[in-house]
Amino acid sequence: MTITAATPQERMRSARTASRSLGLLTDAAKADLLRGIADAIDANVTVIVAANTEDVARGRADGLTPGLVDRLTLDEARVRSLAAAVRDVAELPDPVGRVLDDRVLDNGLHLQKVSVPFGVIGSIYEARPNVTVDIAALALRSGNAVVLRGGSAAQSSNAALISVMRGALADAGVDPEAIQTVDDFGRDGARALMRARGLVDVLVPRGSAQLIETVVTESSVPVIETGAGVVHIVLDASAPLEWATDIVVNAKVQRPSVCNAVETLLVHRDAAARLVPPVVAALQAQGVTVHGDATTAALASGVVAATAEDWATEHMSLDISVRIVDGLDDALAHIREYSTQHTESIITADDAVAERFLAEVDAAVVMVNASTRFTDGGEFGFGAEVGISTQKLHARGPMGLPELTTTKWLARGAGQIRA
Amino acid sequence: MTITAATPQERMRSARTASRSLGLLTDAAKADLLRGIADAIDANVTVIVAANTEDVARGRADGLTPGLVDRLTLDEARVRSLAAAVRDVAELPDPVGRVLDDRVLDNGLHLQKVSVPFGVIGSIYEARPNVTVDIAALALRSGNAVVLRGGSAAQSSNAALISVMRGALADAGVDPEAIQTVDDFGRDGARALMRARGLVDVLVPRGSAQLIETVVTESSVPVIETGAGVVHIVLDASAPLEWATDIVVNAKVQRPSVCNAVETLLVHRDAAARLVPPVVAALQAQGVTVHGDATTAALASGVVAATAEDWATEHMSLDISVRIVDGLDDALAHIREYSTQHTESIITADDAVAERFLAEVDAAVVMVNASTRFTDGGEFGFGAEVGISTQKLHARGPMGLPELTTTKWLARGAGQIRA
Numbered sequence: 124m125t126i127t128a129a130t131p132q133e134r135m136r137s138a139r140t141a142s143r144s145l146g147l148l149t150d151a152a153k154a155d156l157l158r159g160i161a162d163a164i165d166a167n168v169t170v171i172v173a174a175n176t177e178d179v180a181r182g183r184a185d186g187l188t189p190g191l192v193d194r195l196t197l198d199e200a201r202v203r204s205l206a207a208a209v210r211d212v213a214e215l216p217d218p219v220g221r222v223l224d225d226r227v228l229d230n231g232l233h234l235q236k237v238s239v240p241f242g243v244i245g246s247i248y249e250a251r252p253n254v255t256v257d258i259a260a261l262a263l264r265s266g267n268a269v270v271l272r273g274g275s276a277a278q279s280s281n282a283a284l285i286s287v288m289r290g291a292l293a294d295a296g297v298d299p300e301a302i303q304t305v306d307d308f309g310r311d312g313a314r315a316l317m318r319a320r321g322l323v324d325v326l327v328p329r330g331s332a333q334l335i336e337t338v339v340t341e342s343s344v345p346v347i348e349t350g351a352g353v354v355h356i357v358l359d360a361s362a363p364l365e366w367a368t369d370i371v372v373n374a375k376v377q378r379p380s381v382c383n384a385v386e387t388l389l390v391h392r393d394a395a396a397r398l399v400p401p402v403v404a405a406l407q408a409q410g411v412t413v414h415g416d417a418t419t420a421a422l423a424s425g426v427v428a429a430t431a432e433d434w435a436t437e438h439m440s441l442d443i444s445v446r447i448v449d450g451l452d453d454a455l456a457h458i459r460e461y462s463t464q465h466t467e468s469i470i471t472a473d474d475a476v477a478e479r480f481l482a483e484v485d486a487a488v489v490m491v492n493a494s495t496r497f498t499d500g501g502e503f504g505f506g507a508e509v510g511i512s513t514q515k516l517h518a519r520g521p522m523g524l525p526e527l528t529t530t531k532w533l534a535r536g537a538g539q540i541r542a
Numbered sequence: 543m544t545i546t547a548a549t550p551q552e553r554m555r556s557a558r559t560a561s562r563s564l565g566l567l568t569d570a571a572k573a574d575l576l577r578g579i580a581d582a583i584d585a586n587v588t589v590i591v592a593a594n595t596e597d598v599a600r601g602r603a604d605g606l607t608p609g610l611v612d613r614l615t616l617d618e619a620r621v622r623s624l625a626a627a628v629r630d631v632a633e634l635p636d637p638v639g640r641v642l643d644d645r646v647l648d649n650g651l652h653l654q655k656v657s658v659p660f661g662v663i664g665s666i667y668e669a670r671p672n673v674t675v676d677i678a679a680l681a682l683r684s685g686n687a688v689v690l691r692g693g694s695a696a697q698s699s700n701a702a703l704i705s706v707m708r709g710a711l712a713d714a715g716v717d718p719e720a721i722q723t724v725d726d727f728g729r730d731g732a733r734a735l736m737r738a739r740g741l742v743d744v745l746v747p748r749g750s751a752q753l754i755e756t757v758v759t760e761s762s763v764p765v766i767e768t769g770a771g772v773v774h775i776v777l778d779a780s781a782p783l784e785w786a787t788d789i790v791v792n793a794k795v796q797r798p799s800v801c802n803a804v805e806t807l808l809v810h811r812d813a814a815a816r817l818v819p820p821v822v823a824a825l826q827a828q829g830v831t832v833h834g835d836a837t838t839a840a841l842a843s844g845v846v847a848a849t850a851e852d853w854a855t856e857h858m859s860l861d862i863s864v865r866i867v868d869g870l871d872d873a874l875a876h877i878r879e880y881s882t883q884h885t886e887s888i889i890t891a892d893d894a895v896a897e898r899f900l901a902e903v904d905a906a907v908v909m910v911n912a913s914t915r916f917t918d919g920g921e922f923g924f925g926a927e928v929g930i931s932t933q934k935l936h937a938r939g940p941m942g943l944p945e946l947t948t949t950k951w952l953a954r955g956a957g958q959i960r961a
Binding site (some may be wrong): 540 | 645653788792896906960
């Protein structure tokens with residue numbers, strides 16, 4: 124179902140109007156709505172893949188890297204897995220209507236703090252058409268309307284997906300204006316979204332550190348920052364070798380391109396001779412390039428000299444930076460300087476060291492003796508992941524559906540006035 | 543204890559460093575710290591009043607209104623009541639260290655979501671020296687450092703109060719850099735604070751709608767909006783006369799200059815002849831000027847014609863706007879257009895109307911049959927009020943000390959890696 128409104132502002136106003144009825148839908152109605160969207164995506168695989176083929180051809184002609192082309196591409200299997208993901212979100216519990224506080228004042232006034240949808244959620248993201256479906260499904264499941272701005276390289280795919288989803292809304296008797304895109308306005312669409320105070324309640328950027336920085340800096344709409352992860356693992360003097368090796372290899376190798384992969388290893392000087400050679404060898408055996416400081420290079424072979432830049436770099440590849448530190452204070456100082464406050468872990472057999480690390484590190488998730496790859500909504504048991512917040516306002520760490528709601532106080536009285 | 547750092551950035555960096563040790567203080571240490579501050583304020587009444595006298599003299603010479611001069615003025619009694627308020631905050635429960643979620647994954651990884659201080663809280667506010675002490679006490683009680691920017695008209699008073707409070711920190715063995723001001727940098731100080739991403743974790747503006755708008759629009763630091771209240775009371779067709787009169791008079795008259803006072807009364811057409819004459823008369827008897835639409839003016843004497851502007855105005859005075867509406871839908875539409883999403887109330891004997899109003903109004907606090915004056919941290923039982931959030935991110939409605947904390951996930955493992 125195509126969009127007719129001519130300006131970003133008109134579309135956002137339509138989304139706001141639609142959000143009112145959406146916010147009143149029952150749990151069952153929202154779940155049905157999502158199942159309808161999943162069915163519609165399945166029924167329109169051919170149309171969606173055809174639209175995507177245009178984007179991919181244009182992307183290749185424009186010289187997109189193979190990695191970006193891969194993220195852009197939708198074949199039949201990927202479209203069907205998108206539909207399946209929407210069905211999974213349908214099965215999650217309704218985050219709306221939870222009673223979070225309940226108190227009766229001495230004068231009999233009954234106060235309840237309940238969870239309610241934000242209203243309109245905006246998202247700015249890169250050329251990954253799966254995010255279009257993902258965010259729309261999460262927003263609708265939590266009773267919100269959504270205004271999407273994906274990367275221009277995915278414009279045809281996004282238009283097809285949004286048209287299919289809007290059709291499913293209309294079929295379910297829900298206002299199709301609840302899903303909007305401002306893709307066709309290019310940068311002006313993004314700008315309108317970032318300045319849409321009063322029309323859009325919260326903006327969730329998803330993508331590169333640069334995209335997130337732009338959105339945070341230019342938005343007057345409240346933003347939930349997600350993503351960037353310069354993630355550290357500290358090997359304490361007491362770190363058991365087996366945990367050190369297993370956890371570091373898992374955190375680096377299992378999926379190097381994601382934000383919870385480790386980027387920098389900090390090794391206590393007293394354990395360097397014991398731990399560096401086997402840990403580096405285990406990493407190298409998995410194809411990891413180790414960027415080390417001078418001490419690391421002296422302890423293991425095949426180590427590339429780390430540059431000053433490495434410490435601040437989210438490699439997102441089979442690269443890891445290794446530095447020898449003088450102890451816990453030195454490790455904490457390094458983390459303070461370079462951490463993006465996503466996830467930090469320490470491997471130690473010393474409880475006092477563990478508890479100090481947990482208390483003093485300022486990050487969304489602080490771990491002891493575990494792989495940083497666990498920072499994930501699915502692993503945490505949330506069922507769906509909106510993103511991983513690396514800021515301190517509203518939500519911190521993996522965000523599930525409840526983080527797409529706000530609260531409202533309801534006060535039921537019988538004539539109470541203030542003395 | 544005076545500040546030596548020469549730039550806003552240096553001061554904010556000092557605050558950040560101080561915040562680390564502050565965040566680790568025990569409940570008892572923080573309570574003692576606040577009691578020490580209260581004692582120091584009491585011991586320095588003369589110095590503080592003398593500094594304030596300079597501000598007041600300058601303010602009078604600059605032509606400040608009597609109302610602003612009154613808000614600026616500190617005499618001995620007011621200084622002692624400031625100290626008493628700090629002692630009250632000392633007695634509140636520690637908002638830090640609450641376990642908000644606790645789960646053990648199938649693999650044995652133990653996850654806990656705990657409340658932690660933000661780190662550094664910034665505040666921009668107007669020439670009210672009591673806010674300087676108020677915000678500093680709330681920030682410290684919740685383990686945060688604070689960077690303050692008060693109105694330039696209160697600069698001498700703020701400098702004296704901050705110097706006294708910093709001295710109390712030093713006496714308690716706490717880094718005095720935990721309290722900072724950027725007052726002496728004028729507008730550049732405010733600008734530095736609004737752009738201090740990475741140094742300041744959250745910014746709380748307090749003051750006029752215009753001040754808040756500026757802070758929201760110009761800040762790259764996350765902001766919690768507080769304040770503006772164009773507050774409505776709806777009189778349903780079924781509204782009992784006694785509740786209508788008592789609640790409307792209380793909501794307008796008890797303290798007209800605050801954000802939870804009512805500004806606009808919307809009366810169901812079917813009840814207008816019954817309710818408007820006595821309610822208007824009761825308001826006028828308390829000195830209220832009633833700005834009404836034509837129907838209101840026809841039903842009661844002494845009604846001033848309401849202008850289009852009145853509906854969007856936070857009078858903050860003994861003025862009220864009155865409009866006759868065609869029913870609940872019309873009332874809801876009016877509220878959607880003019881509400882600042884602070885507090886909205888309906889007086890009704892009809893449960894279905896009440897529940898529809900509670901469900902459909904988008905505001906921080908939605909009331910049935912109660913005075914809007916109850917939207918207040920003290921009345922809600924929070925002990926202290928940081929402000930009333932009129933936004934949807936992080937906090938909504940009255941904010942107590944817990945709203946000055948964020949969260950951190952702690953993960954305690956024994957070698958877990960991700961499959």
